[in-house]
Amino acid sequence: MKRLLAIFMVIALMLSLVACGGSQQTNESPKATPQGSTSTGGEEAPAEPVTLRMITWVQETNERAIAELNQKFSEKYPNVSFVVDTVNANDYPTLQNTRISAGDVDIITNLSAFDTYPQDFTKGADLPAWVTFIESGAYLDITDQPFIKNWDPNMIENAVSYKGRVYGLDMGAVGFNGVFYNKDIFEQYGFEEPGTWAEFEVICNTLKENGISPITVGAADAWPLTSVGVSAMVGAYEPDMNEFAKGLWTGTRKFTDERCMELWKRFEQLVSWLEPNVMSISYGDAPGRFVAGKAAMMIDGTWNAGAIEDLDPNFRYGYFPIPGDVDGKPNQLQGKYDMQFNIYAHSPNVDWCLKYFEFLSQPEVYGPFVDALGFFPTMPGVQTSNEFVNSLADKNQRFGLAWEKFIITPKGIGQYAAGQCFNISLLKDLGGTVDNVEELARLAQEDWDAALAAIE
Amino acid sequence: MQAVRTSFKKSSLILGIIPAIFFQLVMGVGPSLATFVLSFTDITGVKGVPWKFIGLANYKELFFQQNHRDLIQVIKNTIIFCVAVTVIQNLIALFIAIALNNKMIRGRDFYRAVVFMPTVLGVLVTSLVWLCVLNPMDGPVAKFIGLFGLTSGFFTSSKTALACCIWTQIWMAMGHSMVINLAGLQSIPNELYEAGAIDGATGSQSFRYITFPLLWPTLNVNIMLAIIGSLQSFQVILLTTGGRNMATQTLAARVMYFAFNINSGSGAGAMRQGYGAAWAMFLFVFILTATLIYYRSVKRRDELI
Numbered sequence: 104m105k106r107l108l109a110i111f112m113v114i115a116l117m118l119s120l121v122a123c124g125g126s127q128q129t130n131e132s133p134k135a136t137p138q139g140s141t142s143t144g145g146e147e148a149p150a151e152p153v154t155l156r157m158i159t160w161v162q163e164t165n166e167r168a169i170a171e172l173n174q175k176f177s178e179k180y181p182n183v184s185f186v187v188d189t190v191n192a193n194d195y196p197t198l199q200n201t202r203i204s205a206g207d208v209d210i211i212t213n214l215s216a217f218d219t220y221p222q223d224f225t226k227g228a229d230l231p232a233w234v235t236f237i238e239s240g241a242y243l244d245i246t247d248q249p250f251i252k253n254w255d256p257n258m259i260e261n262a263v264s265y266k267g268r269v270y271g272l273d274m275g276a277v278g279f280n281g282v283f284y285n286k287d288i289f290e291q292y293g294f295e296e297p298g299t300w301a302e303f304e305v306i307c308n309t310l311k312e313n314g315i316s317p318i319t320v321g322a323a324d325a326w327p328l329t330s331v332g333v334s335a336m337v338g339a340y341e342p343d344m345n346e347f348a349k350g351l352w353t354g355t356r357k358f359t360d361e362r363c364m365e366l367w368k369r370f371e372q373l374v375s376w377l378e379p380n381v382m383s384i385s386y387g388d389a390p391g392r393f394v395a396g397k398a399a400m401m402i403d404g405t406w407n408a409g410a411i412e413d414l415d416p417n418f419r420y421g422y423f424p425i426p427g428d429v430d431g432k433p434n435q436l437q438g439k440y441d442m443q444f445n446i447y448a449h450s451p452n453v454d455w456c457l458k459y460f461e462f463l464s465q466p467e468v469y470g471p472f473v474d475a476l477g478f479f480p481t482m483p484g485v486q487t488s489n490e491f492v493n494s495l496a497d498k499n500q501r502f503g504l505a506w507e508k509f510i511i512t513p514k515g516i517g518q519y520a521a522g523q524c525f526n527i528s529l530l531k532d533l534g535g536t537v538d539n540v541e542e543l544a545r546l547a548q549e550d551w552d553a554a555l556a557a558i559e
Numbered sequence: 560m561q562a563v564r565t566s567f568k569k570s571s572l573i574l575g576i577i578p579a580i581f582f583q584l585v586m587g588v589g590p591s592l593a594t595f596v597l598s599f600t601d602i603t604g605v606k607g608v609p610w611k612f613i614g615l616a617n618y619k620e621l622f623f624q625q626n627h628r629d630l631i632q633v634i635k636n637t638i639i640f641c642v643a644v645t646v647i648q649n650l651i652a653l654f655i656a657i658a659l660n661n662k663m664i665r666g667r668d669f670y671r672a673v674v675f676m677p678t679v680l681g682v683l684v685t686s687l688v689w690l691c692v693l694n695p696m697d698g699p700v701a702k703f704i705g706l707f708g709l710t711s712g713f714f715t716s717s718k719t720a721l722a723c724c725i726w727t728q729i730w731m732a733m734g735h736s737m738v739i740n741l742a743g744l745q746s747i748p749n750e751l752y753e754a755g756a757i758d759g760a761t762g763s764q765s766f767r768y769i770t771f772p773l774l775w776p777t778l779n780v781n782i783m784l785a786i787i788g789s790l791q792s793f794q795v796i797l798l799t800t801g802g803r804n805m806a807t808q809t810l811a812a813r814v815m816y817f818a819f820n821i822n823s824g825s826g827a828g829a830m831r832q833g834y835g836a837a838w839a840m841f842l843f844v845f846i847l848t849a850t851l852i853y854y855r856s857v858k859r860r861d862e863l864i
Contacts, residue, residue: 193803197820200605200820201819232820235603235605235608238608239605239607239608240607380695380712382712382715383694383696383712383714514620514624515620515624516626518626518628518632518805528804534712534716534717535716536717549628550628553626553628554624554626558624
């Protein structure tokens with residue numbers, strides 16, 4: 104009996120291990136041959152109905168734009184239908200991981216472009232997930248596809264390429280270093296878009312004195328404050344963010360140095376201008392509060408203008424980057440390439456996914472799509488007719504990357520310096536446990552030093 | 560003939576038990592052993608990514624490279640969650656079971672069903688219910704405490720989030736403990752209470768000298784289940800606070816965080832199931848230690864009695 108039990112245990116262990124790693128396959132990215140050689144050439148409908156499985160994250164404007172795009176594709180190819188699964192942006196990496204692992208997806212959307220790659224000074228930092236996916240062969244190599252030439256070569260090189268090969272298409276750029284503002288409230292108090300931090304201070308303090316919450320943000324989801332808000336504040340303050348990030352790694356800059364403490368003080372001010380109980384406002388609820396006049400401004404990215412217009416098409420709003428010390432009026436947008444499309448390399452419907460990419464690469468299809476998304480176009484010759492995006496033209500003269508694209512934290516970093524490093528949600532005023540910014544700066548530096556020491 | 564019959568009986572027993580053993584080994588023991596083995600690898604869980612054995616690197620990262628302050632906070636949260644859930648859940652469940660075992664109460668079956676309902680509803684509904692009730696903007700509790708000039712962030716405040724998670728877990732699991740206690744109470748012979756009453760025992764004396772000693776084995780089972788259940792629990796935390804705040808991170812939530820990349824945000828790295836497995840082994844040792852400590856202390860108490 105003992106021998107029988109031992110045999111069973113060994114079998115059980117082997118079965119479990121096989122279940123974990125049994126599906127290993129080539130880790131070389133399959134390359135797509137040019138469209139002409141695919142089996143589903145021409146514009147004929149497939150003999151059998153095809154369902155393309157897509158995954159994306161919850162964002163009303165994006166979801167609607169994708170639905171319209173898919174509908175157009177289905178009108179052209181009637182036998183092709185779509186199943187689009189969405190989850191909250193925080194949970195999206197999990198959905199992406201699990202669906203790719205299960206092979207249960209055809210087209211993957213990514214929250215960002217291929218960026219935030221470890222640099223020579225970020226010793227021991229983990230590789231980002233997108234590298235893992237490319238190296239595992241999950242993303243189809245589309246370098247040789249003819250439709251690539253339709254797109255902006257800068258976007259192709261900087262947003263969707265890795266080691267000289269192309270793995271996706273990026274749908275546009277977005278800015279997220281600013282706030283939406285209520286034009287009626289601003290006009291009521293005679294405010295203009297601020298050019299400096301001092302002007303911004305006056306606006307926020309005046310609003311507060313008059314019983315109006317200056318700023319709202321969907322802080323319950325964490326990232327709208329600790330990623331978007333923090334990126335905007337650091338971007339407004341630090342002229343060279345790469346140098347700042349490098350300085351933190353090499354020890355020439357500290358979270359507690361004099362210059363950084365000025366920034367922390369600004370964070371303290373920002374926290375005092377946020378709506379009461381802001382930590383319980385979800386990302387989805389924030390536009391509603393903003394449109395309802397619960398706050399005069401809302402920290403968010405330019406991508407969410409559609410949500411505001413959906414709530415009230417007549418609502419008068421604008422967008423300005425959070426200003427710094429120098430009057431750079433109009434201050435310039437910082438952000439990232441947003442929403443990348445990738446094809447799951449082992450999809451049984453690769454040919455139809457490529458056809459979808461080809462369809463999307465036509466200016467007459469991409470134009471309305473990028474309009475609906477509210478992004479800055481990444482296809483030469485395509486001009487957006489989105490009024491809001493066009494209204495930002497003067498703020499988009501020297502578009503730069505945001506702080507989140509520069510900062511990489513050491514492996515094993517503690518909570519006080521994790522993410523974008525300035526974790527203001529840990530302050531007591533926002534329901535955290537840290538008394539003030541001086542204490543938070545000290546704790547952040549301790550966590551940073553401990554992580555660097557552990558790497559050594 | 561007798562020997563043949565005995566041999567047949569023995570063989571049938573073995574044959575009958577083999578499927579159960581096989582199922583248990585494949586679904587229980589196998590994955591546990593696999594977790595142990597995988598904790599020495601850098602497996603990501605992403606299909607197609609090659610993985611290899613990396614020795615003790617995951618454990619080294621867990622104990623030495625990871626931020627010590629965070630590790631201590633996670634352990635502290637786990638202990639608070641476990642002790643609070645075990646003690647409060649069992650006290651309330653015992654009180655309700657005794658109350659609802661009283662034949663004087665009319666409609667006690669209905670009340671039992673009401674208390675048991677959260678267990679049936681499951682963790683998702685329970686968490687959503689308490690997220691609504693404890694909504695700091697316009698939830699009923701916020702409005703009530705607002706009458707006294709008080710405010711709280713509940714699940715969003717580092718000061719109250721863990722307490723809110725603990726209460727949600729208790730509310731969800733209490734019905735289960737109550738049912739086990741009820742079964743234990745109903746197995747106590749009524750004659751003992753009658754004899755006690757003849758001897759002049761008061762209500763509290765009956766509880767102390769009859770109910771409690773005879774219910775002790777049942778309570779033991781409940782306590783043990785609560786210890787193990789609360790240490791393994793991560794669902795309530797995931798569904799209420801998302802575990803984004805370290806104030807509610809427990810060992811089980813940490814396993815999910817690393818193994819399945821849960822709530823690491825949009826700038827996330829890939830899943831790290833090897834490292835997650837090392838956390839799972841740490842959790843296993845933690846549960847084993849807690850259970851053994853409890854078991855030994857109970858054994859000592861029983862020996863003294």
